[in-house]
Amino acid sequence: MKRIVPVNSSGDLKSFIDFPHTLYKNDKSYVPELFIAQQDMLTPGKHPFYEHSEVKLFLAYEGEEIVGRIAAIFNTNHNAFTERNDGFFGFFDTINDQETVNLLLKEASGWLREKGADTVWGPVNLSTNDTCGLLIEGFDRPPVAMMPYNAPYYQQLLENAGLVKKTDLFAYEITTESVNDRSVRLMDALETRLKRSGIVIRPIDLKKFKEEVVKIREVYNSAWDKNLGFVPMTENEFNYLAKDLKMILDPDFCLVAEKDNKLIGFILGIPDINQILIKIKKGRLLPTGIFKLLFGKKNIKGLRVLTLGVVEDYRKLGIEACLYGRVIKNGRTKGIKTAECSWMLEDNYLINHAIEQINGKLYKKYRLYEKAI
Template sequence: MRRVVPASSKKDIGAFIDFQHDLYADDPNYVPELFIAQRDLLTPGKHPFHEHSDVQLFLAYDGDKIVGRIAAILNKNHNTFNNVNDGFFGFFDCINDAEVASMLFKEATAWLKQKGAVSIVGPTNFSTNETCGVLITGHDSPPVAMMPYNKAYYSTLLDNLNFQKKVDILAYHFGKSGYNDRVVNLQHALTERLRNRGITIRPVNKKNFNEEAAKIREVYNSAWDRNLGFVPMTKSEFDYLAKDMKMILDTDFCLVAEKDGKFIGFALAIPDINQVLIKIKRGRLLPLGLFKLLFGLKKVNGIRIITLGVIEEYRKAGIEACFYASIINAYRKKNFEYAEASWILEHNDLMNKAIQQINGVPYKRYRIFEKAI
């Protein structure tokens, strides 16, 4: 007998996380999330998202076997900021079965409708500040750090449930060579021009990390405020993320643009820790996963350019180009094999054009879906 039940206990949350490992057990491109990180993210009182918004997890069973999962998400900050009544879904995983998918979305939709939502959008885990989107093309390689991965049939399941495309988001690939050096060759002249305007670009100071992070949050919440689906991060949310980032941060790839002591731009690339996580069975750090993580980080030879933004009044001044040039130089110095720039909205012409000009190749496409309820 098939059924869908709410999941809220510690045991339920553990089963919710582990279902993904079982579903992808034979997929060589699947990268398990760290169990402890997923557990804290999904547990009220552990992650700051739960301080302002509501989440309900659901598990689908066929007899005693779990065959699907979904999270219904009411992101109250998103709705207030954007003046909408959206509901979201996330953490969707399912066997290739239309009935199971329908049952999961029926429960998630009913829960959201009861909360006053008039649409269901996703996947987002929990918002566009975290992993989001269904992988549409690019299933032939593992995801890089903090990017999603899913079975190729997911988009068909959603199409059959009458979901519509809301927007596509792109990931660009750079190889060891082949990128356009023009921006690097112009870096000195651009840096001088910025300096004449009182603007400097420098690595973040890890010794003064908390104060730097607070200034970066201001840039983040300002520079990305017109992105589709954007919601400002609270101080607690940003501090939570920054604490995790600090553990893997390489300051050669974490840059700020500053004028008169004020941060006006920020760029961040992180090591592709998925090279290590893919080897950690079921995301467990104990007993041997911790050693794999610590020693594996030293061998990582790829990065993900995760964030690059400038507040509006300083855009097109050359700051973005200097960020790219600095990251390319650090990438080259470390003799890395690849970089991914992600994610970029398909209609963000300025950013897409900038990446294509340095020969970034779009190689993965993700989709966010929506449906009225």
Template sequence: MLKQLLLMIKIVTVNSKKELASFIDFPHDLYDGDPNYVPELFIAQRDLLTKHPFHKHNTVQPFLAYDGDKVVGRIAAILNNAHNTYNKVNDGFFGFFDCINDPAVSALLFETATNWLKQKGVTGKLLGPVNFSTNEPCGLLVKGFDSAPFLMDTYNAPYYEQLVEAAGLTKDIDLIAWHWDGQAYDDKSVRLLKSLEERLKRNNIVIRKINLKNFKEEAAKLREVYNSAWDSNTGFVPLTDEEFDYLAKDLKLILDPDFALVAEQDGKIVAFGLALPNYNEIFQKIKRGRLLPTGIFKLLFGKKSITSIRIYALGVIDGYRKMGIEACLYGTIIREYKAKGFKHAEAGWTLENNDMVNRAIEAIKGDPYKTYRLYQRAI
């Protein structure tokens, strides 16, 4: 069957600007009419695939599958050298996977990505989906198809799970996204916020907003916290200075200062919490992710209409956990969420085996409403 398909389906190695545009645009056609699909901004995807600092030390090769002159699938093979060095492995990744509901096409895409990685000397596992690592959007949606994704979450049709598993990939680990509807949360951390802050002050720890006027220096300190607080997570690889600055620059454009918080002890940042307005509510209305001619106005003037937030990151460095810092950060975010009249919130993702964090979210009535799965297969 696969040999017959090879005669009909053509795999194209993406190299030209035109091919890259087809690679970015394919999901728009695949999900045409899907009410929960959110198009990625074209300019952001183009820069991610061509200009991101990740490319300075790693290699990404996108591929397209054609049936005649029609695109029927895409995948990117990713050689993350930093991940392999940090974790002492020799693995490869796949990402940007989208495909029609045809297991033969998806099998060919996975075979293409695997062969490319083999040629690069990879001998371990094929892991994914990640775009480019777990520091970026990742995971295959396997639960929670009845609502649109929040900002920087992935999205796919339910049949993807069967396509991936038919290609011989098996579960590595699940990632959980948590949801709150309206005021359906436990506000204990808000009610105890003042006493928690007083207790932290006795240890010279204060909760404050990120200083946007001195953002470059703040970002450098936050990078140290990020690389320390998440270093034990599955698939983690520290961000380089350039990679973190690239991420921070993008986040600065959309963050709300009231939701950008740090915990500081004697000038040292020991934790931070960041919630972001859910710009996917706007992106969903921007046709094919193009800012011109009208998308830019929807982006510029739509912020006030956003009704939800995503708690994007909350991390505490080792030695400062279980002191009440997490509760203070959550309490402050919940207080601002309520004051601003938001209607929905998402936190995530969290690893399914991170019992301490998951119990804390359950305690404030978080609903584990979406599950994203990372897969693996021997190369």
């Protein structure tokens, strides 16, 4: 007999976070999330998301064994920005069993209806500014930093439960061997041309990190405001993310475009720390995980380019090509072998074409689902 139990204690939360470790214990592509980061993300008062929105966590049991989990997420800021009544589900994991999935979605949807939602979509953890999407293609490789992973059977289970495609998210892989050098070769000429217009490309200044973060947030909230599912990040949310990223940030992969001391674009690449996390059992840094993280960073050969944005009035001037070109050039110098550009909306033809032009290969697809509730 299966039953759904709300997460009400620290012990329940630990079980919620640890369930995927058991589910994927024999899956070589699974990368455990850091326990402390997940704990903070799912605890009101520790993550700034809860300053404006609510989350309810549920576990599915069969007897005394956990067989699934789900988070129901009511994002007040998203609904205010989009003028909709959406609910979200996330942190979704399950055994290959339709009854379990149906029960989890029913419980999450019921809670969201009580909050006023008439649609549920996901998976999203906690918003589209965080990890989101269901992996539907590309199961043969582990995910890169801050990208999700799930078993292939999830897709059929969700579709059997009545969820339908909302959109697909693309992940492209670029290797140093196959990359088209055109953007690198043209970079100097493009930058010279941009300078004549007063536009400069430079690395982020870590000595003025707080000031830089304020400027980058303005560009982020401006450049992505028309994207599906986008919701502006609050100051506290952006600072929270920036604080975490600063620990692994390399200025050679975080570049900004500036005109008259005003930021008009930026690109952010981060080392693929999943190459280390995959070796850290159950995402615990203690007692030995922290040493794997600290000493393994120098051996990382992968990069994830997770954001590239230029404010609307400055697009199609070559800024994007310069940012990409500089990251590629710096990556080669530092021994990076592969880079993933993710995620991209399937209908973002401009940026997808730009990646394909430098021989980026579409190698993973993720899907967002929706359903009326």
